[in-house]
């Protein structure tokens with residue numbers, strides 16, 4: 001129970017801690033299910049995604065991709081005679097982040113009928129959350145049915161000698177920047193690092209990416225090569241399989257990275273984008289009888305969002321530690337919100353695979369788009385992951401060379417791969433790399449999540465002349 005006397009107490013049906021996109025969706029679904037909800041947020045409603053991640057990064061990237069796309073089409077290229085207006089790019093990004101003002105998101109939360117409470121939430125007892133407001137005031141909320149953790153994730157800083165003494169950028173500082181460093185070193189070749197490296201290179205920085213393993217290591221290598229070739233052609237230096245042993249700042253602010261297998265890199269700014277971990281610090285999970293892993297992760301979270309070993313605690317989105325993507329977290333939140341509401345109304349919902357109460361796609365059909373230019377998209381399993389899951393697979397891959405791609409951009413370079421589950425001739429994974437392939441991703445997601453048999457896919461005819469005709473080339477290679 002709470003030690004000090006709270007300033008006020010509230011009783012509601014469901015408490016959602018964290019008003020990122022995922023928490024907002026969880027609240028929306030429990031309210032749609034006829035329950036009350038209180039949403040607690042310590043920072044900005046809308047979360048990382050709206051202000052320091054998806055929205056600002058894509059808002060920075062889009063104008064740069066648009067210019068590049070025009071330059072890749074003869075006749076249009078001649079119309080692009082100037083350079084990018086960096087200030088206008090930043091200004092447009094500022095619009096998409098609502099100038100880091102969350103009034104609109106708070107209005108949306110209250111508009112769905114939830115109570116919004118600004119403050120830091122902490123589990124303080126069984127179905128009980130104590131919220132400490134910015135002014136220090138406390139509110140104790142008792143939930144009749146459930147507490148939903150939607151607290152997101154926090155960046156992981158690697159234990160590199162000297163790094164803690166350097167004033168470096170994380171992804172937050174990079175996505176909200178109003179300056180373009182002359183030389184930018186990017187530590188970490190994951191999705192965030194690769195996207196931001198190219199964005200700043202196109203804004204004018206001289207960029208070096210330092211990756212301790214291969215970049216974008218979760219994706220098939222030939223697809224990654226399509227992206228790497230393009231980044232290198234734009235003048236970005238990519239050092240793979242390169243460890244960083246020391247980081248040091250000089251009096252003038254320049255940063256020197258000592259590497260284990262390359263010459264030192266000197267930069268005006270260092271961006272550290274080396275991954276994230278669930279935001280579970282000081283969440284009071286011990287009051288739910290939950291023991292965190294040594295990396296701060298929750299125990300297993302069921303497809304319904306229920307945290308193993310508890311009856312009333314749920315986790316969705318990044319904090320659940322399954323998939324760190326907004327769309328997938330929102331999908332989890334829909335299943336969890338509906339599950340909580342159904343249970344609250346006294347039913348024992350059937351939460352089997354593909355029911356509305358289970359985030360089944362988390363295990364077999366997660367779509368991801370990397371917004372480098374060219375783009376890299378994948379849904380489902382790579383061949384390696386499929387084999388690890390015990391599936392027998394057949395791989396079909398080819399370069400993307402169809403009339404649609406040739407028309408789309410001069411010298412269009414792309415690559416596609418199907419991972420076929422030979423047990424039932426369905427697709428268990430699809431990858432595309434190339435300019436604008438993110439718009440193909442949903443077609444692949446439908447095929448994988450829908451477990452559409454290949455002989456039926458022949459009847460899904462891609463329009464001529466579009467890039468999606470690559471589907472036909474892939475099927476022809478599979479054979480009929």
Ligand SMILES: Cc1cc2nc3c(=O)[nH]c(=O)nc-3n(C[C@H](O)[C@H](O)[C@H](O)COP(=O)(O)OP(=O)(O)OC[C@H]3O[C@@H](n4cnc5c(N)ncnc54)[C@H](O)[C@@H]3O)c2cc1C
Pocket residue numbers: 017018019020021022023040041042043044045046047048049050052053054055057058119120121122150151152153171175192279283316317318319323324325326327328329
């Ligand atoms: C640079 C970058 C770019 C990205 N781009 C994309 C993209 O293009 N597409 C995509 O799908 N994903 C992208 N992601 C991932 C995406 O940002 C996350 O998956 C998404 O934000 C997760 O949503 P969430 O609601 O779980 O967490 P968050 O968005 O992190 O929201 C969690 C909220 O909880 C609040 N909170 C935390 N603890 C407490 C507490 N104790 N009390 C009260 N409130 C609390 C936080 O302040 C925050 O507002 C990107 C990530 C990064 C870093």
Ligand SMILES: NC(=O)c1ccc[n+]([C@@H]2O[C@H](COP(=O)([O-])OP(=O)(O)OC[C@H]3O[C@@H](n4cnc5c(N)ncnc54)[C@H](O)[C@@H]3O)[C@@H](O)[C@H]2O)c1
Pocket residue numbers: 158160187188189190191192193195210211212213214215216217243244273274275276324325368369370371
């Ligand atoms: N387009 C999108 O959907 C998008 C964009 C950005 C981020 N995200 C998501 O946000 C999450 C965080 O992104 P991220 O790129 O920070 O994480 P990540 O886990 O994708 O990549 C981190 C990278 O840093 C590397 N790394 C770790 N320690 C290192 C060290 N000491 N030196 C050099 N490299 C090191 C890792 O090997 C890995 O390649 C990801 O899960 C990602 O899916 C999504």
